[in-house]
Amino acid sequence: MPGRSSANSSRRHMPVEPALQMLAAERRDDQVIVTNQMSARLWLRMSDHPLDFNYNPSTMSGAVPFGLGLALAQPNRDVIVLSGEGSLLMSLGCLVTVVDSGAANITIVLLDNGMYEVTGGQKTPASGSSVDFAGLARAAGFPTVAHYRELDDWRDHAAELLAGRGPRLVWLEVGPAPDGVLTELGRPVAEQLQRLRSALAGPTDVCPKR
Amino acid sequence: MFSGPEIAETLTDLGVTHVVWLPDSELGKWEQDLESSPLHLVRVCREGEAWPLAAGLQVAGAFPVVMMQTTGLFESGDALRNVLFDLRVPLFSIIGARNWLNDNSRDSAKRFAQPILDAWNLDYQLIAEPADKPGLATHYLACRQSAIPGVVVLAEGVG
Numbered sequence: 001m002p003g004r005s006s007a008n009s010s011r012r013h014m015p016v017e018p019a020l021q022m023l024a025a026e027r028r029d030d031q032v033i034v035t036n037q038m039s040a041r042l043w044l045r046m047s048d049h050p051l052d053f054n055y056n057p058s059t060m061s062g063a064v065p066f067g068l069g070l071a072l073a074q075p076n077r078d079v080i081v082l083s084g085e086g087s088l089l090m091s092l093g094c095l096v097t098v099v100d101s102g103a104a105n106i107t108i109v110l111l112d113n114g115m116y117e118v119t120g121g122q123k124t125p126a127s128g129s130s131v132d133f134a135g136l137a138r139a140a141g142f143p144t145v146a147h148y149r150e151l152d153d154w155r156d157h158a159a160e161l162l163a164g165r166g167p168r169l170v171w172l173e174v175g176p177a178p179d180g181v182l183t184e185l186g187r188p189v190a191e192q193l194q195r196l197r198s199a200l201a202g203p204t205d206v207c208p209k210r
Numbered sequence: 211m212f213s214g215p216e217i218a219e220t221l222t223d224l225g226v227t228h229v230v231w232l233p234d235s236e237l238g239k240w241e242q243d244l245e246s247s248p249l250h251l252v253r254v255c256r257e258g259e260a261w262p263l264a265a266g267l268q269v270a271g272a273f274p275v276v277m278m279q280t281t282g283l284f285e286s287g288d289a290l291r292n293v294l295f296d297l298r299v300p301l302f303s304i305i306g307a308r309n310w311l312n313d314n315s316r317d318s319a320k321r322f323a324q325p326i327l328d329a330w331n332l333d334y335q336l337i338a339e340p341a342d343k344p345g346l347a348t349h350y351l352a353c354r355q356s357a358i359p360g361v362v363v364l365a366e367g368v369g
Contacts, residue, residue, distance in 0.1 A: 059292035062262035065254070069266020069274070072228065072252065093255025097263075100253055189297060193269060200270050 011114060014151040016174035021046055022151070023080070023109060026158045032070055032079045032200075036063040038117045038177050039082040041184045050199035054186050061091035064108060068098055071106040074200060078105050080162075085112040085133065086124045092136065095169070099141035104166035108137075112173050118182060137169035144168040211337060211364055212346075214243030222248050224350050227272040230264045232257050234279035236366045237306045257282030261289040265299040275350075276303035280323045290330060294359045302350055302360045310365035311338065327361065334361035 020039065024046045027033060032051045035043045040054035055063050067081035088094070088110060098106060110133055115121045134147040144164035148154040154172060161170055186192075212220070217240050221229065228250040233241065244251045254260045257278045264274040283290070283305050293299050307323050309315035327334050335349040336342065346362050353360030 057292065057296045059258070059262060059289045061258065062289060062292060065259040065261075065263035066266040069230075069263040069268070069272075070270045071266075072250070072263075073267045073270030073272040091256060091259060094259050097252075097254050097259055193297060193299075197269055197271075 011173060012149040013113070013173040013175045014149060014154065016111060016113065016177055017042060017045075018151055019111075019154060019172050019174055020082075022155055022158050023082075026162055027080070028078070030077060032067070032077060032196075033082070034063050034067040034070070034079065035082045037084050037087060038113070038182065039084065039111055040186070041181045042177055043082070044184055044186045045181075050195050053192055053196050055189075056185065057189065061087045061094065063087060064091070064094045064098065067106055067108075068094075068101060068103060070200070071103040072101055075103070075105055077200075078107070078162075078166075080107045080109060082109045082111060084117065085110055085114075085126060086116045088133070089124055089126060095137055095140035095142070098167050106166060107162060107168040107170065110169060110171045112171060113176055114173075115176075117176060121176070133171045134169070137171075142167050142169045145171075147171040147173075149173045211340065212240070212343060214240040216343075218243045218247035218249060220347060221275060224347060225273050226275050226350075228252055228264070228267050228274040229277055230254060230260045230267070230274050231277035232260065232279075232282055233277065234281075234306050234308065234366070236364070237277055237279070237304075257286035258289040261286060261293040261301065264301050265293045265297055268299050268301060273354075274301065276301055277306075278303070279306045279319075280308055280326075281319050284319075284322065284326060287326075287330070294330075300353065300357045300359045302353055302362075304346075304362045304364060305334075306364050306366050308366055310363070311367045323363070327363065332361045333358060334363050336363045336365060338365040 020042055034053045034055055036055040036058040040056045055066060063081050063083050067079045071079040114127045116124055134145045137145045146161050229244055230252045232254050260276045264276045267274040309317040309320040335345045337345055349360055349362055
């Protein structure tokens with residue numbers, strides 16, 4: 001998309017593609033990954049796993065609740081949700097919902113690029129301010145929260161963080177996606193869901209009441 | 211209409227595993243009974259969270275029911291659209307219809323309830339009096355068997 005750049009280009013950030021490659025490298029084979037918006041397109045370049053769900057078409061802010069539903073139904077399986085900050089801003093209350101649900105098997109990886117990327121790079125209400133997403137998560141009750149602007153820091157801590165007490169929120173300040181990514185759509189959603197259902201089926205279906 | 215023990219027992223007998231809800235003053239009376247039943251009660255901060263959350267539950271093998279007021283149905287229209295019509299996850303919901311039974315009500319939530327249900331092409335069953343109550347189980351089972359979304363509209367008085 002010509003001219004697309006971070007709405008706040010002076011902010012320090014890591015390139016988004018290697019940041020996600022880090023996650024792909026650390027991802028265990030039994031972990032579910034839910035992506036949406038920009039991350040759904042980019043994730044396609046590095047993973048095609050039966051437990052991937054590229055939530056597209058989506059409802060903005062739907063990825064975290066969808067991932068939470070998976071996590072609650074299958075408490076023995078880790079669910080990692082990639083969300084943009086624009087999506088999260090549409091439903092900040094979902095942080096409270098996650099904590100209240102008691103689910104410890106969910107991680108939100110917040111990809112903060114300082115803009116609404118899929119619509120062309122417009123500012124979000126948080127673009128020009130110093131919104132502390134880590135502080136919001138801590139205030140909501142997330143026991144494990146981290147914030148990185150540098151790829152090396154994320155690389156050094158990713159494994160430890162993803163094994164920490166859940167629910168977890170990892171806030172990554174990232175740059176814009178590479179050109180061409182936003183046109184990549186991947187498998188049709190019906191096919192993805194069928195594949196995900198099959199991959200999730202099994203003895204972990206039955207969830208005891210907490 | 212339904213007492214708390216009645217709704218908890220009915221949903222449990224139907225095999226429902228989770229109730230994803232943001233209650234109104236009528237549905238809210240069921241809270242203790244739902245919590246003390248085998249059902250998992252999942253609270254959301256805004257109704258738009260309820261549909262994708264329930265979709266995740268259902269895709270992962272659980273049997274959720276979404277519960278909210280008509281006002282919440284209005285608020286969460288885009289999430290409902292996406293989950294029921296894009297993802298095609300056949301969720302079942304129980305919607306409390308504010309002021310449905312109040313003939314003199316000027317509440318716009320009453321006025322728009324039926325047109326909105328129709329606009330979303332939702333297969334709904336109205337429960338307006340005690341004799342209608344078996345319709346909940348009947349409609350739930352029919353929708354589940356056909357794998358289609360379904361709604362039970364619980365007519366409420368002043369709310």
